[in-house]
Amino acid sequence: MTALEMWGNLGSFIAALMFAWAMFRQYFPPQLRMHVEAYAQKAVGHVYPYVQIKFPEFTGEWLERGEAYTAIQNYLTRSASARAKRLKAESVKDSMSLVLSMDENEEVIDEFEGVKLWWSSSLIVSQKSPFSWSPSSEDRRFYRLTFHRSHRDLITGSYIKHVLEKGKVVAADNRQRKLFTNNPSSNWSYHKPSKWSHVAFKHPSTFDTLAMEPSKKREIMNDLLKFQRGKEYYERIGKAWKRGYLLYGPPGTGKSTMTAAMANFLNYDVYDVELTTVKDNTELRKLLIDTSEKAIIVIEDIDCSLDLTGQRKTKKQEKDDDGEKADPVKRMAKGGEESKDSKVTLSGLLNFSDGLWSACGGERIIVFTTNFVEKLDPALIRRGRMDKHIEMLYCCFESFKVLARNYLGIESHPLFTSVRQLLEGTEMTPADVAENLMPKSDDEDEEACLEGLIKALEKVKEDARKKSEEEKAAAAEAEATAARAMAQEEGQQTSSAGEQEKGGRGCAEEVKENGVL
C-alpha cells in the first residue's frame, strides 16, 4: 500500500467516524445520549492513560480573566515562540514590544523533572455567531494540559505551582511600569474613583549610572535583592514583607535618582505621595490601601511636607484637636481662619508606615527622603519603620568616575589626577559635577569639560577656604567680644560689690549708730 493510499483510507475512516457521531447526536434522545457518552468516557478512561486539565480564559460569575490562564499564557511564551507554528502577537509596554503566544489549536511540549507534558490552546466559538468574523465575547478560550496519569501528584503538586510562578515573573518583566501620583482629594469622584493618577514610568536611572562609592552601592543592591527574594524568609519569621529606606543628604546628592534606580532594579511601580495635598490621616490610609504589590512608595522631603518635629500627640490631644477643627467657635478662638494645610499628623504618618505592613499584602518598599535627618522625629525613622538609613554624600572620586563614564564616555584621562586631588576635602554634589561635565557647546570636548570641572572645583575650594577664614575671624571676634563683655561685667560686679560693701558698712554703721542712739 502506498503512502497516498494509506492517507486516503485514514481519511475515509475519520469521515465515517464523524458521520456516525453526527447521526448519533442527531437521532439519539438527549438522555440516552448522555448515558452512552458517560459510559464511553469511562471505557476510554480505562484504556487511555492520560489526564487532562482545562484552564479557561474567563472564570467566575462575572467572567473575570482567569489569573491562571494569563500566567500560563506568559509561561508558554518562550516555548511557544520557539516551537509553535502559528503564533499570536500582543503589544505590551505601551506598544514598545511584542509578546508572542501560541495561536488556537496549537500544541507545545514542555518538560518538568524529566516528565513530558503537552499544552494545547483551544477556542470554542460561540453558537450564536458561527459566521461572524469579529470575536464574540461568548467565545471561550482555554488551555489544556495533558500528562500521563502516573505523574498526577508531581503535576498537580509542583508543576502547576511552578508554571504560575514563572508566568507571573514573565508578566512582571513584560508589563509597563507606572509612576503614580496622588490626586488631590477634591478630584475623587464617582466617575474618577481612583485616588492615584499614573503615567508610564520611564526614568533612565540605574545603579550602573548612579554615582556612589561602589561598595556602598553593592551593599544596597544586595539588600534589595535579599528583600525581593525573601518571601519565604519573611513568612517564616512572621514579619510582613516590606522594607523601609531613609535616604538623607544635601540637595543634589542623588536621593531621587537613587529611588528611581531602586524601582528600575526591582522592576517595581512607584507611588509618589505628595503629603501636602492629603487632607487628613484617613485619606492617607485610603491612599495606602489603594496601592499595588511590587511597589515603592516614596515620600520626598519628609521634613518639608509636614511639621514632624513635634512630639507625637496622645489620643486625647488628637481628639481635642479634631474637636477644635470641627467646632467653628473653638477654631475662631484659636486664631480665626481655617487652615488650608494638610492635617496629616506624625501619628498618621506612623500609622501609614506601620499600616503598610499590616493592611496590605507584601512586597512593598517605602522610601523617605530628607535633607535634614536631624529634624525628624526618632519615632519616624527607628529601625522597623525605616530599616536602612542611607546617607547620600558629596561627590567622591569613585562617584566622579561613574559620572565621567555616563557623561563623557571615558574611563580615564590625564586630568583625572587633578580632579581626584581637588575632590578630596571639597564639597561638590554629584548634581554639580554632572552639570560641569555636560558639554556646553558642540565643540567642547572631554578635555574642555574636565578643565571646566577643575575650575569649578578650585572655585568651590577657594570659596570654602574664604568662608572658613571668615568664620574663624567671626568666631575669634565673637570670642573677643564675649571676653570683653565678661571683663566688663566682672569690673561692674567688682565695683558694685565695693559699693555694696560700702553701703553695707554704712547700714551697719547706721545700725550701730542707731544702737548707740
Ligand SMILES: Nc1ncnc2c1ncn2[C@@H]1O[C@H](COP(=O)(O)OP(=O)(O)OP(=O)(O)O)[C@@H](O)[C@H]1O
Ligand atoms: N549620585 C548621583 N548619581 C548620578 N546622578 C546624580 C547623582 N546625584 C545627583 N545626580 C544628578 O543630579 C540631578 C539631581 O539629583 P537628585 O534630584 O537625585 O538629587 P536629590 O538628592 O534628590 O536632591 P533634593 O534633595 O533637592 O531632592 C539628577 O537629575 C542627576 O542627573
Ligand SMILES: [Mg+2]
Ligand atoms: Mg529629590
